[in-house]
Amino acid sequence: MKKIIVNAKGREKRFAMIENNTVTKLEVHQPGHESIAGNIYWGTVTKVLPGMDAAFVDIGGAKQGFLHRDQLPSYQLSEMDVKKKKSLPIGHFIRQGEKLIVQAVRDPEGAKGPKLTGIIEMTSDKMVAMFGTNYIGVSKKMSSLETQKYWRERAFSKKKPGEGFIIRTTMEKASEDEFDAGLEEVRKRWESVLSRASSINKPGLLLKMDKFREAVLSQAAQLDAVIIDDFSFYQDIRKELTDQAVEVHFERGAENIFSIFHIETEASSVFKQNVMLTDGIYLVIEETEACTVIDVNTGSFTGKSEKEATLTQANIIAAKEAARQLRLRNIGGIIVIDFMNMQEEHNKRKVVQALKEALAADEMPTHIAGFTGLGMLQLTRKKTSPSIHEKLMVPCPVCSGSGSIESAETLAFRLERELLEARGNDSEAVWIEAAVNVIEALAGSKNEHLEFVEGLAAKKLIFTKQDTSIPHYHIRHMGSLEEIQVRIKGEHNV
Structure with missing residues (x-):
């Protein structure tokens, strides 16, 4: 299930x-x-880069977006010969100062701005409509080629110039009326975006997903x-x-x-570097800006066969779990897995096959490049948004960034869930001792969220602030407001 x-x-x-x-x-x-992936913006081209066949686009944010030539509607809809079109520089299709509608396909990362496309996607449960291309695609998971052909022809008969569609598997048993209703819905949303774009004169957000x-x-x-x-x-x-x-x-x-x-x-385990498997095998997962390294260790695993067979068996177990962890933690980009050293090529192929099968369920495209000369397996996984680690962890202020700790926001929202669970008890107030950054993440820097959180908990929140850069909190007491005030006063008098 x-x-x-x-x-x-x-x-x-x-x-x-x-x-x-x-x-x-x-x-x-x-x-x-x-994540801003999927958001639609009104942008202005600030710089055209012929050497990269790309342009920088101001979308009203702190960082400018990166737009490749092949993602321009003017390129996609050009009727010239494909070979000739590919030979032309980006300046043939767009110019500096030009305004256009773009969609973010990948979040900003580090010093890099968001990756953009001019081919705008509007999704429904049965189709993806694309504006700025004539491409028609049908899910290959449909039960027969005849069904695929039917919906492809239906999409072609209904499309307007500059429209493309991807027909999802869920359309297979739908009626023509359902197709038409879905098409009308996405067109209305697109018209709303066009209307919004015509009413603003500077870069900014048109539609937030x-x-x-x-x-x-x-x-x-x-x-x-x-x-x-x-x-x-x-x-x-x-x-x-x-x-x-x-x-x-x-x-x-x-x-x-x-x-x-x-x-x-299990949700909390994604913050840990070490992942324990069966029979003492464990993984060590370390994310860096350049790549993610997964180290496989046998621990106390001994197996019941000769050394090569034992290592292969352990590596297959580790490969399956590594695939699960990549998806669970949303790790993307370049990934290197340091399996235990195997001598036989056919055993390496067994491990690669186990990894491929485990990755088959992943919705993100992956590519296994193979083993390096040093015996490490290289692969890539498409990255459209930050990993769980990047979202929820911050560099440790004590070790100057060589380690990571849970962010103030992560702890604040965990505290919020604890308060929500305590909503049903009969206590009037809660005394919370916490770092200033956690209190501000929970209640707002000017207490703008305090009323909401107190309503969520159905309790008055009393804070004792601790001046430390390391995020933490501790619920000291739940009870009446008078009890808490007496306890706080007693501590101050000690």
Whole structure:
């Protein structure tokens, strides 16, 4: 059974995908750290780079976006010979100062700005409409070539110039009326973007995607169940998935939904470098700016065969878990896995095959480059947004950035969930001792979120601030306001 558990209460939103009782995917969305991938902007070309066949585009943010020639509608829709078109520089298709609608396809990373496209995608549950190209694609997962051909012809008959479509598997059993209704919906959304673009004269946001909602809905076609702890979000998702086979349930419990389904420990484990496997085998995962390195260690694993067979068996176990961790932690870019050294080439092929099979369920494209001369396996995984580590961790202030600790925001939202769980008890107030940065992340730098959090907890929050750069918190006491004031006064008098 495949299901997702959605923790939508509070400001930090999370969901975990469970397949055969194993957590395979974790999404965390914090306010202020949302992905911009999918957002649509009105941009201005600030610089054309002929040597890179690309341009920098101001979209109104701190960093300018990077737009390649092949992602321009003027390039995609050009009717000239393909070979000739590819030989022309980007300056033939766009110029400095030109204004255009663009969509972010990858978040900013480090000193790099967001990656952009001029081919705008509008998605629905059964299709992806693309504006700025004539491409038509149909899911190869449909049951027959005849069905694929039917929907391809249907899409061609309905498309307008400059429109393209990708027909999803969920369209297979749909009617023509459902196709037409979905098409009308995405066209209306596109017209709304065009209208907004015509009314502004400087770079800026045209349409912000609800990435968490989109992420939940994008999984629906492959799920048996969606279980949600927030009633309004449950109603929204249930309405969207009315005509699909997936079951949508509302979890009424006061306890944190991740705790109810015993996945809070798994969710917390993504912060750890070491991943323990069976029989003492363990992985050490280290993310750096350049690449991610996964080191495989046998630990106490001895196996029951000769050394080469034992190492191969351990490496196959590690390969399967490495694939799960890449997806669970959303690690992208260049990845190097340092397996235990095997001498036989056919054993290396067994490990590569095990890794390929484990990666088959990953929605992100991966490419295995093979073993290097030093015996390390190289692969890449497409990166469109920061990893869990990049989102939720910050450099340690004590060791000057050579290590990582959980960010103030991560701890603040964990505290928020604890307060939400305590909502049902009869205490009037909560005394919290915490670092200033955690208190500000929870309540706001000017207490602008305090009323919301107190309403969420149904309690008055009393803070004792600690002047330290290391984020932490401790719930000292829950009880009456008078009790807490007496306790605080008593400590001050000591």
